[in-house]
Amino acid sequence: MPTVPISRFAALLLIVPALPLHACFTPQRAEILQKAHPDRDFVTLSHHMHHQQPVDFDFRGPVPCSDGQAGEFPCRGVELAGWLSLTELGADLATTGSDNWGWRDPESDRLFALMGRSDGVSFVEMTDPVNPTLIGHLPRPDGVASSVWTDLKTYRDHLFIVADTVIGQGLQVFDLRRLVDVKDRPPVIFSADAHYTEFDSAHNIAINEQTGFAYAVGGEACGGGLNMIDINDPLDPTFAGCFDEDGYTHDVQCVVYRGPDERYQGREICFASNEDSLTIVDVTDKSEPVLIKRHVYPNSAYTHQGWLTGDQRYFVLDDELDEVEFELAGTRTLIFDFERLDQASHPAEYIADGLSIDHNQYVFDGYTFQANYERGLRILRIDDPQSADLTEVAYFDTHPEDDGLRFRGAWNVFPFFANGLLLVSDFNRGLFILRVTDPDLLEALKSVFKDRYE
Numbered sequence: 001m002p003t004v005p006i007s008r009f010a011a012l013l014l015i016v017p018a019l020p021l022h023a024c025f026t027p028q029r030a031e032i033l034q035k036a037h038p039d040r041d042f043v044t045l046s047h048h049m050h051h052q053q054p055v056d057f058d059f060r061g062p063v064p065c066s067d068g069q070a071g072e073f074p075c076r077g078v079e080l081a082g083w084l085s086l087t088e089l090g091a092d093l094a095t096t097g098s099d100n101w102g103w104r105d106p107e108s109d110r111l112f113a114l115m116g117r118s119d120g121v122s123f124v125e126m127t128d129p130v131n132p133t134l135i136g137h138l139p140r141p142d143g144v145a146s147s148v149w150t151d152l153k154t155y156r157d158h159l160f161i162v163a164d165t166v167i168g169q170g171l172q173v174f175d176l177r178r179l180v181d182v183k184d185r186p187p188v189i190f191s192a193d194a195h196y197t198e199f200d201s202a203h204n205i206a207i208n209e210q211t212g213f214a215y216a217v218g219g220e221a222c223g224g225g226l227n228m229i230d231i232n233d234p235l236d237p238t239f240a241g242c243f244d245e246d247g248y249t250h251d252v253q254c255v256v257y258r259g260p261d262e263r264y265q266g267r268e269i270c271f272a273s274n275e276d277s278l279t280i281v282d283v284t285d286k287s288e289p290v291l292i293k294r295h296v297y298p299n300s301a302y303t304h305q306g307w308l309t310g311d312q313r314y315f316v317l318d319d320e321l322d323e324v325e326f327e328l329a330g331t332r333t334l335i336f337d338f339e340r341l342d343q344a345s346h347p348a349e350y351i352a353d354g355l356s357i358d359h360n361q362y363v364f365d366g367y368t369f370q371a372n373y374e375r376g377l378r379i380l381r382i383d384d385p386q387s388a389d390l391t392e393v394a395y396f397d398t399h400p401e402d403d404g405l406r407f408r409g410a411w412n413v414f415p416f417f418a419n420g421l422l423l424v425s426d427f428n429r430g431l432f433i434l435r436v437t438d439p440d441l442l443e444a445l446k447s448v449f450k451d452r453y454e
Contacts, residue, residue: 024149024203024250024304024320024359054086054093055428062130065437070396077394077438078377081421082129086430089115089122090137090187098150099360100425102414103176106157112179113414113423114159115431116150121161122431123179123190129421129433135179136188141195144168153207155214158193158234162202162216171196171205171216173234196237199227207231208254211268213240213286217249224248226270228286241286246272246279246294251305254283259312261341264292269341271315273303278317280341293342297334301325306334307363313338314385316368317347318358324405331358331372333380335388348388352378356403360412365444367393369422371410374399377424377434379441394438398426418448 057072062082065075073080086097098116105112113124113132120139126132140146140163149164154176161172173194182188203218212232221227223244230240254270264282269292272279277300280292301321308315317334330352336344356375361368363382368390370378376397380390399409407427414423420442424432436442 054091054095054430056085056087057083057429059083059085062435065396072400073376074397074400075395077379077441078396078422078434078436080396080432081435082126082132082433083429084124084132084134084431086117086428089117089124089134089430091117091119091122091430094146095119096148096427097411097425097430098148098427099152099412100414100423100431101152101154101159101412102417102423103154103157103159104417105177105180108180110180111417111421112176113431113433114152114154114176115425116152116161118148118150119146121150121152121159121174124431125179126421126423126433129435132431132433134187135182136186136190138172138174138190138192140166141168141170141172141192147201149203151202151204153205153214155207155209155212155231156234158231160205160207160214160231160234162205162219164201164203164218167200168197169201170199171202171214171229171237173231173237175235194235194237196229198239202227204251206252206254208256208268210256211254213254213268213283215252215254215270217252217272226252226272226281226283226289228283228289241283241289243270243281243283243289243291245289245291246274246277246281249274249279250303253307255308255312257312259308259341260339264341271306271308273305273317275303276300278303278306278315278336280338293344295336295344297336297347299326304358305360307361307368309363309382309385310365316361316363316382316385318361318370320357320359323355323357328355330355331375331378333358333361333368333370333388333390335382335385337386348386350380350388350390352392354403355405356409357405357407359410362413362415364415365447367441367444369413369415371413371424373411374403374406374409376410376426377413377422377432379438381440394436394441396424396432396434398424398429398432415445416448418445420445 063080199221202216216227222242226243228240257269304320306317334347361370379394
């Protein structure tokens with residue numbers, strides 16, 4: 001095995017050994033990729049109940065963004081509407097926050113936040129964002145250990161949940177309509193409505209709402225690649241196929257393609273973030289998926305996640321480790337031009353004015369909504385995708401202590417409620433309910449479907 005040079009991650013540990021770190025980039029993947037991973041000791045400890053410590057905030061009601069601050073949080077164009085700490089979400093000191101998603105009940109229009117935790121999922125009603133209410137908690141399946149990584153998505157009023165680095169998790173399915181008419185006094189300990197056990201763990205799950213297929217990725221099944229599951233009947237998931245030709249997939253977006261490449265219009269295409277490439281796959285025939293192209297790019301460290309623009313020509317990508325490995329001056333966002341899916345020049349790049357590790361982002365109506373760890377929520381207007389000409393128009397820093405290259409702060413943002421409310425899940429501080437006040441952003445948010453999944 002070749003010698004791996006010590007990265008700035010490892011140097012950080014030497015400088016601040018008392019500060020635990022962890023990330024989407026797991027120690028298991030580091031070993032396979034022969035990359036130095038600073039969090040190996042911490043992740044081992046985390047499975048022995050030594051997670052990061054929660055950070056409390058004295059929430060006394062909505063806080064407007066005034067003169068660049070919403071209370072202790074730096075902001076622009078976004079205000080604090082509501083908040084629940086990890087403790088209020090039912091967590092103990094050994095529990096951290098992870099991914100989140102949202103759900104709107106189509107019958108009543110009531111809004112719910114779905115908050116991933118290292119030991120399961122919390123359900124929060126946020127119809128009145130000032131007074132969010134913990135409805136209950138869905139634990140891991142019996143006997144399944146806690147894990148830093150919980151991922152979740154929705155389809156047809158059901159929630160689908162996976163977890164990484166555990167045995168026995170599989171795919172939990174929960175009927176979200178049960179949240180609307182809870183008979184018992186909350187918080188309620190719920191059980192899953194279905195449990196698909198054809199795999200143990202997965203790092204992530206993506207769902208193509210147009211076709212009714214889920215893609216569990218980054219697990220032990222299908223070589224870590226696309227584990228394709230038919231969820232058209234949400235309570236009876238069935239295996240549909242594998243794509244393992246390009247190995248491990250960290251995250252993926254799958255769509256019915258309507259972009260500029262006429263050869264693939266109408267077909268189901270997946271854009272997979274595969275650690276060292278953006279890999280495009282035709283999965284129309286689940287029994288025989290076809291690799292279209294592996295796209296690589298300069299200064300690639302860990303191809304993490306991304307999202308298509310509305311016209312499906314451009315893919316906006318975040319690389320989780322490039323800021324560290326290449327000593328970048330600020331957070332880098334990459335944009336591929338896919339006029340043809342099997343041909344693309346190197347992506348254009350945007351470097352932010354501040355430095356943090358980028359994690360998850362979602363794109364619609366000319367904006368990208370980014371969760372960038374220690375710099376929190378960042379909202380960028382895409383002025384010219386071809387040249388990666390982006391302008392930061394709004395932000396809310398959920399980790400006001402400092403910026404930098406640690407895995408703390410904002411994990412995920414959910415911007416799809418169509419009413420100006422955003423959800424941000426935070427490692428340390430729990431669930432933020434934010435309200436956009438920037439008028440142009442508010443207009444863009446109206447373009448989101450009332451129920452974006454159907």
